[in-house]
Amino acid sequence: MKTPEINTLGPPEPIDYSVVMEPINGDPTGKNLLSMRQLSAEDIHLYIEEAYAAERFVQDPKQRGVALLSNVEMRVVMRQPSTRTGGSLTAAMHKLGGSAVLISGMGSSSEAKGESIEDSWVAFAAQADILGIRTEEDRGPALAARVIAQAFEQDQLWQSVPVINLGDGKNEHPTQALGDEFTIYKQFGQFAGVEVAMVGDHERYRAHHSFMIGAAILGMNIIAVESKAAVVPEDLVELLGDRLTRTKDLDGAMRYANVLYLGRNPDEYTGVKKAEAARSKKLAKDYKGWVVDYQRIQKMPRDSIVLHPRPRRDELHPSVDIDPRMKDVEQMANMTPIRMAIIARHLGRSIKEAEIIHKDSEKLTP
């Protein structure tokens, strides 16, 4: 009798993630959010409507005290250290009346004791109702979702636990993209035909990937400012089709665009491989030509906006801060309501519905 080869999820056979990447299809309840590819335009609007409700909820003191997710526990596991995304997810959960524990940095103490990453994910799932995960590897959150689903099917866990992808390697960052798109919708009230000029390392910057997938779904047009080192990946070129324009002329793109979306040089990858370091060095040169300051954004239309998923470095000069086109701080603040929306809906709750109920009960009070 041969020992069955179960749970040895590594190579050689490629892993089928489709089972944990279901289409959201109007109802996120209990599902994972791993990729923008799971979403339709209707799904994105669902999150955005919830985010509007979340914003009212946060900004209106009368709404305070509504503990939508009391006794609900979230684990935010940031295997790449993060204060911002981790912090905004924690804040989002707290604002919903739930609890959150942020674990930041590579490796847990259990891994130091020799535990496999697969076992660690099951351990986190056994202690929480929802998981937010960032990994250095592409598809790390998908791997987590798969072993958790497996443990649930084998009756080892009493509940399956939704996994929210908070950035996986050079692959995707869907909650960032949803927040970016929420910011654009707040400004223009629509997506169709909005022209977004994108600058940065299109190949390695995961926020760009998720945004471009979302743009294809929502009908926005992308003007990708490219260099030899910064080329839009083939699968995204294909996905965007006619919606993609490619150029080397940043200033030209800025004159025309409704949105300038600037990304930083993701050179935290530098340490990993020699090739990565060489890329980062080449890109550093390109970035010198892409520096955006107060003077440069004067070329943009009056009603255009500038986005940048902070942290910023030299590529976005602080002199821009007084210009009303800058929406990068609001974009950062928008991450809280959009993540409230995501957490609530993936746990089967709606902030919008809670709000209506709350208002109704107010009416009943004489």
Add this chain to the structure above:
Amino acid sequence: MKTPEINTLGPPEPIDYSVVMEPINGDPTGKNLLSMRQLSAEDIHLYIEEAYAAERFVQDPKQRGVALLSNVEMRVVMRQPSTRTGGSLTAAMHKLGGSAVLISGMGSSSEAKGESIEDSWVAFAAQADILGIRTEEDRGPALAARVIAQAFEQDQLWQSVPVINLGDGKNEHPTQALGDEFTIYKQFGQFAGVEVAMVGDHERYRAHHSFMIGAAILGMNIIAVESKAAVVPEDLVELLGDRLTRTKDLDGAMRYANVLYLGRNPDEYTGVKKAEAARSKKLAKDYKGWVVDYQRIQKMPRDSIVLHPRPRRDELHPSVDIDPRMKDVEQMANMTPIRMAIIARHLGRSIKEAEIIHKDSEKLTP
């Protein structure tokens, strides 16, 4: 006049811990939980009944919103880094509507400023309503409990703060043992006569110690699989008496046992002393003969179960995961309700009673 020698708790005179290790005797309110030796069979059943209520509380969405411990603050101080035990205690507190702060890693910043460990414990007690403590040293949580009791007696603290031992050196790990025993009770509905085969480093593995003391209290029988390097300590041999069978034959024990309780090689002690490193090396050889995989557990009775306080390493092969006898993930998940039970009862609250009240008020709603 001589300066009285107060608070110099180190050697040479041995410390009397009995005052902080009261028998639970049916009422954990305000008491410390430092050792399984504080418990009777009735006490263990008290925790288990509460854990059942906690499980219903966690799994039934209607129960959510009952904040049994609102405004109550727990400090979980893990001086040996831990994500699992610390995380499960934090989750347990959050699920009860209370707050928890997890401090993981050796030494606090105050110690870096030269504070004594005794002063640190009093500082933590001044900021919390209950403390969970793990230490590298045997009886570290007992020392904490003693200095806190002293500060309370001297009117320095307005309340005494219960201390829960989350693992102290090579001594004990009572909350783990209570969760293990909860898992066994859920399976068999009784303890009397249950045969538990135990494999691992009986001398250094604290979870084994607490489990064996519990077994003696509850009337379970222990079949200890021993090697030259892994011998049951003399005091436990004495305590278990006729209930202990000692063998070198793991497979024989597995054919007979209702429960296989496998523990990992606790070689985190390796760094400490040369003798410990030598022990760990010898044990590593023994563990090669103790590897449990899918094939090996087929020898066990159909209705038997396998426990392992994760993290696991090579000693438990992932191939076992598809076998329904594996209860190690459920065992891990059981730590949340059992720790909810412990926290609530040591703070004088009962989840079971809150549940009944909640049900009654539901009946009143037309």
Add this chain to the structure above:
Amino acid sequence: MKTPEINTLGPPEPIDYSVVMEPINGDPTGKNLLSMRQLSAEDIHLYIEEAYAAERFVQDPKQRGVALLSNVEMRVVMRQPSTRTGGSLTAAMHKLGGSAVLISGMGSSSEAKGESIEDSWVAFAAQADILGIRTEEDRGPALAARVIAQAFEQDQLWQSVPVINLGDGKNEHPTQALGDEFTIYKQFGQFAGVEVAMVGDHERYRAHHSFMIGAAILGMNIIAVESKAAVVPEDLVELLGDRLTRTKDLDGAMRYANVLYLGRNPDEYTGVKKAEAARSKKLAKDYKGWVVDYQRIQKMPRDSIVLHPRPRRDELHPSVDIDPRMKDVEQMANMTPIRMAIIARHLGRSIKEAEIIHKDSEKLTP
């Protein structure tokens, strides 16, 4: 067209912090707490009355369940590592039913990605409703308050976020001083004429600075025990005027004082500069003459008290712990209610008022 020089807050031009250091003037709502210089005697009594209410709230189980700050999020950013102040602020927020995230240690992961400290403060402000900040640099929290105010004025943030100074370099530590003064008031029921003997590094110890400013406001008299290395700074000499007596005789001061306020040698500054290390070394010698043990405090009047903002080291011998004059542990415990008072009032809430309402509603219940 010249790029405007915005947000480059460093030298050469000195920063005007007055705009973020408004007088509290009876209403802390929405204001920062950066310096004791913002306070009048009435303001300090306002915090103290709230702290009494907070103490009743914490110590009376019937008050539990009143979530005064539910859904409110605090960020405690300790750029100098701290378990005590950070922990007490976190506990204070939790006890008010709010949420808190403690970030301890120099530098965030975003700074590692190259973010400016100014941008980091705006990022924290975008995720929270109130910030507690400790910095290694003098006026670090004031800098944070200034960039946050700026971002709010530029419409980048939807709310301005009060900043509470939790210790800035060698400058101030106002929440510590307010807790110290609360402790004195609890003992003597008044401030006027209370004689406080102060020992320690008057120049570098920020808790001493804030306490002395408070003493000047409240009408306490200070007997500063000085050495060549430990001299009261000129601005405080001026501020205290006749209220300050300077001496080299600790024992003489102890015979006369109502309060002995002992501070530790703040030699964490040692690493920074050669001059600082030399100072710390000189002070270490002075501290040998300032060691306070059981014998020495017998010289103090019966109804006097001894304060020390823990952690203590050799300067305060554990033998003192049995003497009823020691109030250092109570002083430490008092930090929770005073910080509850500060958090609540700066967010526009009153624990005292919530308490009265709560009592009234109790009366209504038949």
